Amino acid sequence: MSELIQIKKQNSAVLTKLQKQFNSSIQKINSLKQEIEFVKSEIEQIQVKIQVDILPLERKLIDIQVKEIIYLDALYQQGIFKKRDNETLSEMILERTGEFITRIESDELNEIFTRHNNGVSFDEANEEANKMASETLKESFSSMFGMQIDDDVDLSDPEKFQEYFEQQMAAEEAEYEARKANRKKTAKQIEKEEKQRLEEKNLNKTCRQIYMELVKAFHPDREKDELEKERKTLLMHRITEAYEKDDLFDLLRLRLELLGTDFEHSNDESLKYYVKLLKQQVAELEEELSEVTSFGQSSFFGPSLYERFGSDGYQTLETKFKKEIAQLKKIIKNEEKQAPFYKDSDQVKYLIDQFRQEQKARKRRGFNMNDIFGMM
DSSP states (O other): OOOOOOOOTTTTTTOOOHHHHHHHHHHHHHHHHHHHHHHHHHHHHHHHHHHIIIIIHHHHHHHHHHHHHHHHHHHHHHHHHHHHHHHHHHHHHHHHHHHTTTTTTTTHHHHHHHHHTOOHHHHHHHHHHHHHHHHHHHHHHHHHHHOOHHHHHHOOOOHHHHHHHHHHHHHHHHHHHHHHSSSSOOHHHHHHHHHHHHHHHHHHHHHHHHHHHHHHHHHHHTSSSSHHHHHHHHHHHHHHHHHHHHHHHHHHHHHHHOOOOOGGGGHHHHHHHHHHHHHHHHHHHHHHHHHHOOOOOOSSOOHHHHHSSSOOSSSSHOOOOOOOHHHHHHHHHHHHHHHOOOOOOOHHHHHHHHHHHHHHHHHHHHOOOHHHHOOO
């Protein structure tokens, strides 16, 4: 592993504020890069384990639960319950069928859904539900953010909606900036903009200077020794990759590794630009970390797959999967025992009464934003 760049105390001298900021930024970037690589590595493991260990168990559980729905539908068609109970049973069957119909291909489930939904198929009902949920959500967001959402925007996909939302916010910001730009600028504003322009120019120049310094020392074209030429070619790939990514951290690390540059004697002007660029890189890496940890997020408010299975301060990835597998096996065993009860009218009467109580509880709870996303 490469040595971590740090400005060290010289004799009894105390590090300046800029030197401390430089060290702190380098440490933060190093930590973020390591964390991102760790998360990416775990995501690869999560994908494999879900395919190998989780999905087969989930499919087995779904098969049992679908069988239970078929048993309930058979009892419903026998008409052995009173009218009110039969109506509640139909509502329960419809709700349960709706939970599984998108997770498993089954003509039988589609027929059951249509039978208990007044002859309306799942596809037709789903289209209407999405339309209603989208309208409700659009009204909510318009009210919260004062933003008019276009009719053709698909709100059923969290990522697409987030992208649209960010585009709208950016457009509003651009419109505001355009209005501001059209106003006559004061001398103070002009001076500030010129200062920012020069600073941006110097920031770009900082990376370019380090890059050119490394290119000058390690460009392979004039090298006659074939082994050395090959070594320099590989180094140039690393140098160019870091420069093209605007990765000052890697450029500085390469300069330390290859040229043994002494950062202790960097002047304040150079340090100022280093620190500014490094802080920008910290922000970019924090955003990247947020993106990778949201892997597998299927709804606006639900946890991502990484949050569900990735290592944290309390449990490792392996521990979480072991618990999930054990829990699934326990549920499957329990469902296998209970499945025959769904053929028993007395047991189903108990389920009907229980479902009726749940319906009352939902009415008391009232509207919940999660209910909208559950419809989509």
